[in-house]
Amino acid sequence: MATTQTTLNTGLPPQSETDEARRIDGFVVSTALTSLALLAGLIGLEAPIDRVWLLFVGVGLGIALYHAAFGFTAGWRNLVLKRRSGGMRAQMLLLAIATVLFVPVLGFAETLGLTGISGTLAPVGVSLLVGSSLFGFGMQLGGGCGSGTLFTVGAGNLRMMVTLTTFIIGSVIGTMHLPWWLAQPGIDPVDLIAGVGVMPTLVLQLGALGLLAMWFARIERQHHGEVERAILQRPVGPWYTTLLKGGWPLLWGAIALALLNLATLLIAGYPWGITFAFGLWGAKVLQALGVDMAQWAFWTWDYPALALADSVLVNVVSVMDFGLLLGAMLAAGLAGRFNRASRRPLPARSITAAVIGGLSMGYGARLGFGCNIGAMFSGIASASLHGWIWFACAFAGSLAGIRLRPWFGLDQ
Numbered sequence: 281m282a283t284t285q286t287t288l289n290t291g292l293p294p295q296s297e298t299d300e301a302r303r304i305d306g307f308v309v310s311t312a313l314t315s316l317a318l319l320a321g322l323i324g325l326e327a328p329i330d331r332v333w334l335l336f337v338g339v340g341l342g343i344a345l346y347h348a349a350f351g352f353t354a355g356w357r358n359l360v361l362k363r364r365s366g367g368m369r370a371q372m373l374l375l376a377i378a379t380v381l382f383v384p385v386l387g388f389a390e391t392l393g394l395t396g397i398s399g400t401l402a403p404v405g406v407s408l409l410v411g412s413s414l415f416g417f418g419m420q421l422g423g424g425c426g427s428g429t430l431f432t433v434g435a436g437n438l439r440m441m442v443t444l445t446t447f448i449i450g451s452v453i454g455t456m457h458l459p460w461w462l463a464q465p466g467i468d469p470v471d472l473i474a475g476v477g478v479m480p481t482l483v484l485q486l487g488a489l490g491l492l493a494m495w496f497a498r499i500e501r502q503h504h505g506e507v508e509r510a511i512l513q514r515p516v517g518p519w520y521t522t523l524l525k526g527g528w529p530l531l532w533g534a535i536a537l538a539l540l541n542l543a544t545l546l547i548a549g550y551p552w553g554i555t556f557a558f559g560l561w562g563a564k565v566l567q568a569l570g571v572d573m574a575q576w577a578f579w580t581w582d583y584p585a586l587a588l589a590d591s592v593l594v595n596v597v598s599v600m601d602f603g604l605l606l607g608a609m610l611a612a613g614l615a616g617r618f619n620r621a622s623r624r625p626l627p628a629r630s631i632t633a634a635v636i637g638g639l640s641m642g643y644g645a646r647l648g649f650g651c652n653i654g655a656m657f658s659g660i661a662s663a664s665l666h667g668w669i670w671f672a673c674a675f676a677g678s679l680a681g682i683r684l685r686p687w688f689g690l691d692q
Contacts, residue, residue, distance in 0.1 A: 304525070308613030316606045326593040330547050334596055337547065338603020339610070340540050345431040346611035347526040348533025350374075352425045352652045356416075356678050363503035365496035366510025370530040372493040373511060377538040378661035379485045382545065386662060387478035397549045399473075399662025402649035405466015407458070408666055409673050411647025412655065414640045416674030419652070420681025421688065422447070422637025426554040426651030429641075430601060434608030436619030439626055442634040443641075444558075450642020451555060452562035455578040461647050470665035481663045488668075526615040541658065548596045551662060553654035555645040557598040560587050633688035637681070648674075 316339065323331045344350065355367020385392065386399045402408065419425045422443040424432055429447060432440040472481045497507045511530045515522035522528060528536075544552045563573050567588065573579040579588055592598040612618040645651045648670055650659070656674070659667025685691075 303616040305613040305616050305618055308618040309610060312606050312610040312613055316603075316610070319602060319606070323593045323599060326591055327599070331594065331596065331599050333547050334544065335599050335603040337540050337543050338600035339607035340603075341427075341537065341552070341600070342431055342434055342604040342607020342609075343611045344528070344533050344536035344540065345427055345604070346435055346608045347523075347615070348528040348530055348536070350530065350533040350537065351428050353419045353423070353428055353678075356675060357420065357682055359496060359499065360679060360682055363500055364508060364510075365500040366508050366530065368496045369493045370511050370534055372489045372496070373531070374534040374537055375657065375660050376486055376489045377534055378541060378657065379482065379489070379663070381538055381542045382551070382661040383473060383478055383481050383485070383663055385542070385545065387473045387481070394546070397545060399471070399545075399664060400551045400553070400650070400654060400658040400667070401469035401471055401662060401664045402655070402659065402666040403462075403466050403469050404666050404669055405462075406464035407461035407466065407647045408649065408669060410461070411454075411644045411649070412670040412673035413677035414644030415648055415651060416644075416677030416679075417681040418450075418637040418640025418642075418644060418677075419674075420637070420678050420685060421633040421690070422641055423634060423690075425653075426641070426645065427604070427653050429638075430554065430604050431608040434605035435612035435617070436609070438619075439630060439634055442631055443638040446635045446638030447555075447642040447645075448558045448562045448638075450639040450644075451559035451646055452566065452642075453639075454643040454646025455559045455563065455584070456576050457643075458646050459577040472663035472665065485660070485663060524614055526611060526617075537657075538661075541661065544600070551654075551658035552600065553597050553650055553658060554601060554604075555642070555651045555654060556587075557592075557595065557601045558642060559646060560584075560592065560595060560598060563588055564592070627689055629688045630690060633685070633690055644677075 316335075320332050320335055323335055350370070351367070352371060355371055358364040358366070359368045382399065385394065386397070389395075389397055415425075419428070422429065422440075424440060424443065429440055429443050433444050472484065476484070500507050511534075513529050515529060516527050541552045544550075563579060563584075567573050573588060578584055587595050609618065612620075641651065645654075649655050649666065650670075652674070655670040656667055659670060661667075
Protein backbone atom coordinates (compact mmCIF):
# COMPACT_ATOMS: atom_id res chain seq x y z
CA MET A 281 0.00 0.00 0.00
CA ALA A 282 2.87 2.29 0.77
CA THR A 283 4.12 1.86 -2.78
CA THR A 284 0.79 2.91 -4.22
CA GLN A 285 0.59 5.99 -2.06
CA THR A 286 4.05 7.11 -3.02
CA THR A 287 3.25 6.69 -6.67
CA LEU A 288 -0.04 8.53 -6.48
CA ASN A 289 1.60 11.37 -4.66
CA THR A 290 4.41 11.99 -7.09
CA GLY A 291 3.18 10.71 -10.42
CA LEU A 292 6.45 8.85 -10.87
CA PRO A 293 7.64 5.40 -9.78
CA PRO A 294 10.00 5.34 -6.81
CA GLN A 295 13.57 5.53 -8.06
CA SER A 296 14.50 2.29 -6.30
CA GLU A 297 11.94 0.44 -8.41
CA THR A 298 12.76 2.05 -11.73
CA ASP A 299 14.98 -0.74 -13.05
CA GLU A 300 12.56 -3.48 -12.06
CA ALA A 301 9.65 -1.46 -13.40
CA ARG A 302 11.27 -1.56 -16.84
CA ARG A 303 10.65 -5.32 -17.11
CA ILE A 304 7.37 -5.91 -18.90
CA ASP A 305 5.12 -8.54 -17.31
CA GLY A 306 4.32 -10.61 -20.38
CA PHE A 307 1.61 -12.68 -18.70
CA VAL A 308 -0.34 -9.66 -17.48
CA VAL A 309 0.03 -7.82 -20.79
CA SER A 310 -1.09 -10.83 -22.85
CA THR A 311 -4.02 -11.45 -20.48
CA ALA A 312 -5.13 -7.83 -20.76
CA LEU A 313 -4.85 -7.80 -24.56
CA THR A 314 -6.64 -11.15 -24.93
CA SER A 315 -9.44 -10.02 -22.63
CA LEU A 316 -9.72 -6.77 -24.54
CA ALA A 317 -9.97 -8.57 -27.88
CA LEU A 318 -12.64 -10.94 -26.56
CA LEU A 319 -14.63 -8.13 -24.96
CA ALA A 320 -14.44 -5.98 -28.09
CA GLY A 321 -15.74 -8.94 -30.11
CA LEU A 322 -18.64 -9.53 -27.72
CA ILE A 323 -19.56 -5.85 -27.70
CA GLY A 324 -19.38 -5.77 -31.50
CA LEU A 325 -21.91 -8.62 -31.64
CA GLU A 326 -24.19 -7.19 -28.95
CA ALA A 327 -24.14 -3.41 -29.38
CA PRO A 328 -23.71 -0.61 -31.93
CA ILE A 329 -20.15 -0.11 -33.20
CA ASP A 330 -19.71 3.11 -31.22
CA ARG A 331 -19.55 1.02 -28.04
CA VAL A 332 -16.41 -0.66 -29.37
CA TRP A 333 -14.80 2.73 -29.92
CA LEU A 334 -15.84 3.80 -26.44
CA LEU A 335 -14.30 0.62 -25.03
CA PHE A 336 -10.97 1.69 -26.51
CA VAL A 337 -11.44 5.24 -25.22
CA GLY A 338 -11.86 3.65 -21.80
CA VAL A 339 -8.64 1.70 -22.32
CA GLY A 340 -6.85 4.94 -23.10
CA LEU A 341 -8.24 6.53 -19.95
CA GLY A 342 -7.05 3.58 -17.86
CA ILE A 343 -3.55 3.80 -19.34
CA ALA A 344 -3.38 7.56 -18.82
CA LEU A 345 -4.62 7.35 -15.22
CA TYR A 346 -2.14 4.63 -14.33
CA HIS A 347 0.92 5.85 -16.21
CA ALA A 348 0.47 9.43 -14.97
CA ALA A 349 -0.69 8.24 -11.51
CA PHE A 350 -3.33 10.95 -11.88
CA GLY A 351 -4.99 10.54 -8.48
CA PHE A 352 -7.44 13.16 -7.22
CA THR A 353 -7.52 11.85 -3.64
CA ALA A 354 -3.81 12.15 -2.83
CA GLY A 355 -3.63 15.56 -4.48
CA TRP A 356 -6.27 16.92 -2.10
CA ARG A 357 -4.58 15.27 0.89
CA ASN A 358 -1.13 16.56 -0.03
CA LEU A 359 -2.42 20.14 -0.11
CA VAL A 360 -4.08 19.81 3.29
CA LEU A 361 -1.37 17.92 5.16
CA LYS A 362 1.91 18.65 3.37
CA ARG A 363 1.03 21.97 1.77
CA ARG A 364 2.21 20.57 -1.57
CA SER A 365 0.08 21.76 -4.46
CA GLY A 366 1.33 19.84 -7.50
CA GLY A 367 -1.64 17.48 -7.61
CA MET A 368 -4.18 20.27 -7.18
CA ARG A 369 -2.55 22.47 -9.82
CA ALA A 370 -2.54 19.51 -12.20
CA GLN A 371 -6.27 19.11 -11.61
CA MET A 372 -6.86 22.81 -12.32
CA LEU A 373 -4.86 22.40 -15.54
CA LEU A 374 -6.96 19.37 -16.47
CA LEU A 375 -10.18 21.34 -15.92
CA ALA A 376 -8.83 24.33 -17.86
CA ILE A 377 -7.90 22.19 -20.89
CA ALA A 378 -11.28 20.48 -20.75
CA THR A 379 -13.06 23.85 -20.53
CA VAL A 380 -11.26 25.10 -23.64
CA LEU A 381 -12.23 21.91 -25.48
CA PHE A 382 -15.81 21.50 -24.24
CA VAL A 383 -17.32 24.97 -24.02
CA PRO A 384 -16.98 25.94 -27.71
CA VAL A 385 -18.14 22.50 -28.83
CA LEU A 386 -21.23 22.61 -26.61
CA GLY A 387 -21.92 26.27 -27.33
CA PHE A 388 -21.62 26.00 -31.12
CA ALA A 389 -22.83 22.41 -31.49
CA GLU A 390 -25.57 23.22 -33.99
CA THR A 391 -23.27 25.45 -36.04
CA LEU A 392 -20.68 22.68 -36.10
CA GLY A 393 -23.29 20.18 -37.25
CA LEU A 394 -23.10 18.19 -34.03
CA THR A 395 -26.56 16.91 -33.20
CA GLY A 396 -27.59 14.93 -30.16
CA ILE A 397 -24.77 15.99 -27.85
CA SER A 398 -25.16 17.62 -24.45
CA GLY A 399 -23.01 18.42 -21.48
CA THR A 400 -23.28 17.09 -17.95
CA LEU A 401 -25.90 19.21 -16.17
CA ALA A 402 -27.55 18.52 -12.82
CA PRO A 403 -29.73 20.36 -10.29
CA VAL A 404 -28.32 22.16 -7.26
CA GLY A 405 -29.91 21.28 -3.95
CA VAL A 406 -29.75 19.33 -0.73
CA SER A 407 -29.08 16.09 -2.57
CA LEU A 408 -25.99 17.53 -4.26
CA LEU A 409 -24.63 19.10 -1.06
CA VAL A 410 -25.02 15.95 1.03
CA GLY A 411 -23.93 13.54 -1.70
CA SER A 412 -20.75 15.36 -2.69
CA SER A 413 -19.71 15.84 0.96
CA LEU A 414 -20.20 12.13 1.62
CA PHE A 415 -18.19 11.30 -1.47
CA GLY A 416 -15.29 13.50 -0.43
CA PHE A 417 -15.29 11.90 3.02
CA GLY A 418 -15.35 8.40 1.56
CA MET A 419 -12.56 8.91 -0.96
CA GLN A 420 -10.02 9.54 1.79
CA LEU A 421 -10.97 6.38 3.68
CA GLY A 422 -11.55 4.25 0.60
CA GLY A 423 -8.11 5.14 -0.79
CA GLY A 424 -9.28 6.49 -4.13
CA CYS A 425 -12.05 8.36 -5.89
CA GLY A 426 -14.25 6.97 -8.69
CA SER A 427 -11.49 6.78 -11.31
CA GLY A 428 -8.83 6.00 -8.70
CA THR A 429 -10.77 3.00 -7.44
CA LEU A 430 -11.19 1.57 -10.91
CA PHE A 431 -7.65 2.03 -12.16
CA THR A 432 -6.07 0.63 -9.00
CA VAL A 433 -8.39 -2.39 -9.14
CA GLY A 434 -7.33 -2.88 -12.75
CA ALA A 435 -3.71 -2.78 -11.58
CA GLY A 436 -4.39 -5.61 -9.13
CA ASN A 437 -4.78 -3.77 -5.82
CA LEU A 438 -6.70 -6.16 -3.52
CA ARG A 439 -7.69 -3.53 -0.94
CA MET A 440 -9.27 -1.43 -3.66
CA MET A 441 -11.37 -4.43 -4.69
CA VAL A 442 -12.98 -4.18 -1.24
CA THR A 443 -13.55 -0.48 -1.86
CA LEU A 444 -15.10 -1.19 -5.27
CA THR A 445 -17.40 -3.91 -3.90
CA THR A 446 -18.78 -1.66 -1.17
CA PHE A 447 -18.85 1.26 -3.65
CA ILE A 448 -21.29 -0.81 -5.70
CA ILE A 449 -23.40 -1.67 -2.63
CA GLY A 450 -23.54 1.98 -1.60
CA SER A 451 -24.55 2.99 -5.11
CA VAL A 452 -27.49 0.58 -5.13
CA ILE A 453 -28.68 1.86 -1.75
CA GLY A 454 -28.35 5.38 -3.13
CA THR A 455 -30.65 4.56 -6.03
CA MET A 456 -33.26 3.44 -3.48
CA HIS A 457 -33.18 6.78 -1.63
CA LEU A 458 -32.45 9.24 -4.45
CA PRO A 459 -36.10 10.10 -5.22
CA TRP A 460 -36.59 11.21 -1.60
CA TRP A 461 -33.46 13.35 -1.69
CA LEU A 462 -34.52 14.96 -4.97
CA ALA A 463 -37.80 15.98 -3.32
CA GLN A 464 -35.82 18.19 -0.91
CA PRO A 465 -35.20 21.90 -1.69
CA GLY A 466 -33.16 22.70 -4.76
CA ILE A 467 -33.05 24.52 -8.09
CA ASP A 468 -32.90 23.37 -11.68
CA PRO A 469 -29.54 22.90 -13.46
CA VAL A 470 -27.62 26.11 -14.13
CA ASP A 471 -25.91 26.07 -17.54
CA LEU A 472 -23.37 28.89 -17.77
CA ILE A 473 -23.05 28.55 -21.56
CA ALA A 474 -26.78 29.05 -22.06
CA GLY A 475 -26.87 31.76 -19.44
CA VAL A 476 -23.97 34.05 -20.36
CA GLY A 477 -22.60 32.70 -23.67
CA VAL A 478 -19.46 30.92 -24.81
CA MET A 479 -16.78 33.62 -24.45
CA PRO A 480 -17.91 34.92 -21.02
CA THR A 481 -18.07 31.32 -19.79
CA LEU A 482 -14.52 30.68 -20.99
CA VAL A 483 -13.28 33.84 -19.28
CA LEU A 484 -15.13 33.08 -16.05
CA GLN A 485 -14.05 29.47 -15.78
CA LEU A 486 -10.43 29.95 -16.87
CA GLY A 487 -10.16 32.93 -14.54
CA ALA A 488 -11.50 30.94 -11.59
CA LEU A 489 -9.26 27.96 -12.32
CA GLY A 490 -6.23 30.22 -12.72
CA LEU A 491 -6.92 31.98 -9.42
CA LEU A 492 -7.32 28.66 -7.63
CA ALA A 493 -4.04 27.37 -9.09
CA MET A 494 -2.25 30.55 -7.98
CA TRP A 495 -3.75 30.26 -4.49
CA PHE A 496 -2.61 26.63 -4.18
CA ALA A 497 0.89 27.58 -5.35
CA ARG A 498 0.99 30.45 -2.84
CA ILE A 499 0.13 28.06 0.00
CA GLU A 500 2.99 25.81 -1.04
CA ARG A 501 5.44 28.69 -1.42
CA GLN A 502 4.54 30.09 2.02
CA HIS A 503 5.33 26.76 3.70
CA HIS A 504 8.26 25.51 1.62
CA GLY A 505 9.74 28.65 0.09
CA GLU A 506 9.32 27.27 -3.43
CA VAL A 507 6.85 25.44 -5.67
CA GLU A 508 7.70 21.96 -6.96
CA ARG A 509 7.78 21.40 -10.73
CA ALA A 510 5.31 18.55 -10.41
CA ILE A 511 3.36 19.29 -13.59
CA LEU A 512 6.27 19.93 -15.96
CA GLN A 513 8.62 17.39 -14.43
CA ARG A 514 10.73 15.71 -17.09
CA PRO A 515 10.37 11.96 -17.73
CA VAL A 516 12.94 9.74 -15.99
CA GLY A 517 13.98 8.03 -19.22
CA PRO A 518 13.54 8.52 -22.98
CA TRP A 519 10.07 9.83 -23.85
CA TYR A 520 9.09 6.74 -25.84
CA THR A 521 10.06 4.45 -22.94
CA THR A 522 8.10 6.62 -20.52
CA LEU A 523 5.12 6.64 -22.87
CA LEU A 524 5.08 2.85 -22.91
CA LYS A 525 6.12 1.95 -19.38
CA GLY A 526 4.84 4.82 -17.31
CA GLY A 527 6.06 7.63 -15.09
CA TRP A 528 4.23 10.18 -17.26
CA PRO A 529 4.53 13.83 -16.22
CA LEU A 530 1.21 15.08 -14.87
CA LEU A 531 1.00 17.39 -17.90
CA TRP A 532 0.80 14.37 -20.20
CA GLY A 533 -1.93 12.88 -18.03
CA ALA A 534 -3.99 16.09 -18.00
CA ILE A 535 -3.83 16.45 -21.79
CA ALA A 536 -4.68 12.78 -22.40
CA LEU A 537 -7.63 12.75 -19.98
CA ALA A 538 -9.11 15.97 -21.38
CA LEU A 539 -8.80 14.80 -25.01
CA LEU A 540 -10.28 11.37 -24.23
CA ASN A 541 -13.18 12.98 -22.38
CA LEU A 542 -13.82 15.12 -25.48
CA ALA A 543 -13.73 11.94 -27.58
CA THR A 544 -16.35 10.48 -25.24
CA LEU A 545 -18.58 13.53 -25.72
CA LEU A 546 -18.32 13.34 -29.51
CA ILE A 547 -18.88 9.58 -29.75
CA ALA A 548 -21.39 8.94 -26.96
CA GLY A 549 -23.14 12.31 -27.08
CA TYR A 550 -22.36 13.09 -23.45
CA PRO A 551 -19.20 13.35 -21.31
CA TRP A 552 -17.34 10.69 -19.36
CA GLY A 553 -18.99 9.19 -16.28
CA ILE A 554 -18.15 6.23 -14.07
CA THR A 555 -20.46 5.55 -11.15
CA PHE A 556 -23.84 5.01 -12.81
CA ALA A 557 -22.48 1.64 -13.88
CA PHE A 558 -21.79 0.65 -10.27
CA GLY A 559 -25.43 1.06 -9.32
CA LEU A 560 -26.45 -0.74 -12.50
CA TRP A 561 -24.20 -3.73 -11.77
CA GLY A 562 -25.56 -4.00 -8.24
CA ALA A 563 -29.15 -3.72 -9.46
CA LYS A 564 -28.58 -6.46 -12.01
CA VAL A 565 -27.24 -8.76 -9.27
CA LEU A 566 -30.32 -8.08 -7.13
CA GLN A 567 -32.57 -8.61 -10.12
CA ALA A 568 -30.86 -11.95 -10.82
CA LEU A 569 -31.52 -12.90 -7.18
CA GLY A 570 -35.23 -12.27 -7.68
CA VAL A 571 -35.59 -8.72 -6.37
CA ASP A 572 -38.21 -6.73 -8.25
CA MET A 573 -36.30 -3.56 -9.07
CA ALA A 574 -39.46 -1.94 -10.45
CA GLN A 575 -40.43 -1.33 -6.83
CA TRP A 576 -37.68 1.30 -6.71
CA ALA A 577 -38.73 4.52 -8.44
CA PHE A 578 -35.20 5.18 -9.72
CA TRP A 579 -35.25 2.02 -11.84
CA THR A 580 -38.55 3.01 -13.47
CA TRP A 581 -37.08 6.25 -14.86
CA ASP A 582 -36.37 6.14 -18.59
CA TYR A 583 -32.58 5.83 -18.72
CA PRO A 584 -32.10 3.54 -15.68
CA ALA A 585 -34.99 1.30 -16.78
CA LEU A 586 -33.51 0.97 -20.27
CA ALA A 587 -30.05 0.25 -18.88
CA LEU A 588 -31.44 -2.38 -16.51
CA ALA A 589 -33.29 -4.09 -19.33
CA ASP A 590 -30.28 -4.09 -21.70
CA SER A 591 -27.04 -5.99 -21.51
CA VAL A 592 -24.17 -4.23 -19.73
CA LEU A 593 -22.31 -4.56 -23.04
CA VAL A 594 -24.72 -1.96 -24.45
CA ASN A 595 -24.47 0.49 -21.57
CA VAL A 596 -21.92 3.21 -22.42
CA VAL A 597 -20.73 3.82 -18.86
CA SER A 598 -20.25 0.11 -18.18
CA VAL A 599 -18.37 -0.44 -21.42
CA MET A 600 -16.00 2.44 -20.66
CA ASP A 601 -15.46 1.18 -17.10
CA PHE A 602 -14.52 -2.25 -18.47
CA GLY A 603 -12.09 -0.55 -20.85
CA LEU A 604 -10.61 1.51 -18.02
CA LEU A 605 -10.01 -1.62 -15.92
CA LEU A 606 -8.29 -3.41 -18.81
CA GLY A 607 -6.31 -0.30 -19.74
CA ALA A 608 -4.97 -0.01 -16.20
CA MET A 609 -4.15 -3.72 -16.17
CA LEU A 610 -2.29 -3.36 -19.46
CA ALA A 611 -0.38 -0.33 -18.19
CA ALA A 612 0.55 -2.08 -14.93
CA GLY A 613 1.81 -5.06 -16.95
CA LEU A 614 3.89 -2.80 -19.21
CA ALA A 615 5.33 -1.13 -16.11
CA GLY A 616 6.01 -4.52 -14.49
CA ARG A 617 4.06 -3.46 -11.43
CA PHE A 618 0.81 -5.44 -11.51
CA ASN A 619 -0.40 -6.29 -8.01
CA ARG A 620 2.64 -4.48 -6.57
CA ALA A 621 0.54 -2.67 -3.97
CA SER A 622 -0.96 -5.88 -2.54
CA ARG A 623 2.13 -7.78 -1.47
CA ARG A 624 1.75 -6.82 2.17
CA PRO A 625 -0.93 -8.16 4.57
CA LEU A 626 -4.04 -6.04 4.82
CA PRO A 627 -4.76 -4.92 8.43
CA ALA A 628 -8.36 -5.26 9.57
CA ARG A 629 -8.55 -1.53 10.27
CA SER A 630 -7.51 -0.75 6.72
CA ILE A 631 -10.19 -3.06 5.35
CA THR A 632 -12.76 -1.42 7.64
CA ALA A 633 -11.79 1.98 6.24
CA ALA A 634 -12.16 0.60 2.71
CA VAL A 635 -15.68 -0.64 3.54
CA ILE A 636 -16.75 2.69 5.05
CA GLY A 637 -15.13 4.65 2.26
CA GLY A 638 -16.70 2.55 -0.48
CA LEU A 639 -20.19 2.75 1.02
CA SER A 640 -19.89 6.52 1.50
CA MET A 641 -18.66 7.08 -2.04
CA GLY A 642 -21.33 4.86 -3.56
CA TYR A 643 -24.20 6.48 -1.69
CA GLY A 644 -22.72 9.95 -2.16
CA ALA A 645 -22.19 9.47 -5.88
CA ARG A 646 -25.86 8.75 -6.46
CA LEU A 647 -27.03 11.72 -4.39
CA GLY A 648 -24.36 14.00 -5.88
CA PHE A 649 -24.99 12.98 -9.52
CA GLY A 650 -21.64 11.30 -9.96
CA CYS A 651 -18.09 11.26 -8.69
CA ASN A 652 -15.00 13.37 -9.28
CA ILE A 653 -15.24 12.41 -12.95
CA GLY A 654 -18.95 12.54 -13.81
CA ALA A 655 -19.86 15.43 -11.50
CA MET A 656 -16.66 17.48 -11.11
CA PHE A 657 -14.53 16.89 -14.22
CA SER A 658 -17.35 16.53 -16.75
CA GLY A 659 -19.63 18.93 -14.87
CA ILE A 660 -17.14 21.81 -14.77
CA ALA A 661 -16.00 21.07 -18.35
CA SER A 662 -19.68 21.42 -19.33
CA ALA A 663 -19.86 24.74 -17.45
CA SER A 664 -22.55 23.46 -15.09
CA LEU A 665 -22.79 25.19 -11.71
CA HIS A 666 -23.31 21.87 -9.99
CA GLY A 667 -19.76 20.80 -10.90
CA TRP A 668 -18.24 23.70 -8.97
CA ILE A 669 -20.47 23.14 -5.95
CA TRP A 670 -19.67 19.42 -6.01
CA PHE A 671 -15.95 20.29 -5.92
CA ALA A 672 -16.32 22.62 -2.92
CA CYS A 673 -18.51 20.27 -0.89
CA ALA A 674 -16.44 17.18 -1.68
CA PHE A 675 -13.28 19.00 -0.60
CA ALA A 676 -14.97 19.92 2.69
CA GLY A 677 -16.02 16.30 3.22
CA SER A 678 -12.51 15.20 2.34
CA LEU A 679 -11.14 17.21 5.28
CA ALA A 680 -13.16 15.06 7.68
CA GLY A 681 -11.96 11.88 5.98
CA ILE A 682 -8.33 13.00 6.22
CA ARG A 683 -8.68 13.56 9.96
CA LEU A 684 -10.02 10.01 10.41
CA ARG A 685 -7.31 8.24 8.39
CA PRO A 686 -4.94 7.75 11.38
CA TRP A 687 -7.74 6.00 13.31
CA PHE A 688 -7.65 3.27 10.67
CA GLY A 689 -3.86 3.07 10.47
CA LEU A 690 -3.74 4.74 7.06
CA ASP A 691 -0.69 6.74 6.15
CA GLN A 692 -0.93 10.42 5.44
